[in-house]
Amino acid sequence: MTQAPAEGPDSESAVEAGGYRQELKRTLGSFQVFAISFAFISVAVGIFATFDEVLVTAGPVGIWLWLVAAVGQSLVALVVAQFAARIPLSGSSYQWASRLGDPKVGWWFGWLTFCYLAIAVVAIDNALASQAFMPLAGIAADEDTARVITLVVLLVQAVPAIASKRLVG
Known part of the structure; x- marks a missing residue:
């Protein structure tokens, strides 16, 4: 170690x-x-x-x-x-696990963190759409509509993230 x-x-x-x-x-x-x-x-x-x-x-x-x-x-x-x-x-759990354990452990931590973040962002956006936005906007509860709104929110989040990477880079 x-x-x-x-x-x-x-x-x-x-x-x-x-x-x-x-x-x-x-x-x-x-x-x-x-x-x-x-x-x-x-x-x-x-x-x-x-x-x-x-x-x-x-x-x-x-x-x-x-x-x-x-x-x-x-x-x-x-x-x-x-x-x-x-x-x-930078590198979050990958860097920490790589230095405190070894690079193989860091690789697994990095992939687990990536999977967690990929799932969490979609889950939070879906909850935002179905539990907050749709009731506030007076839209009837419908899972297909919530999925479409979730995709739109993900797109709205992705565009500034991609643009900021290019501007900073």
Whole structure:
């Protein structure tokens, strides 16, 4: 197992050890990294899609269970923030698993993360279409309509992402 570089002044050498030249001034502190990590994995992503189901099946106790889940998510966010501080490279779980384990483990983590993100984006967009947009717009509940709206939302998300890559590149 390789030793991750320490945070702080040595983080520039960690970037160079990854084969990159330090070009940008990094100004994220520990709280900012924690906030980004928490927002990325936050339980709030699924709250609105499952709110009625929780109330129907668990009643008011279900709301208190969200607090338990929030504490667990906070602990996970702290771990992710610690990784980000110690290994300041892009690549998320691939980079971390490759350096803390070995490149084969990193490859699997990278593919699992890709699959998770591919599924999560579609699921969140579908929930947005069927649970939020259609009721607000007064559209009758229909799964085919929700699928079309989901595809439109995915397209609306893809166009700026592709354009921004070309502009930044």
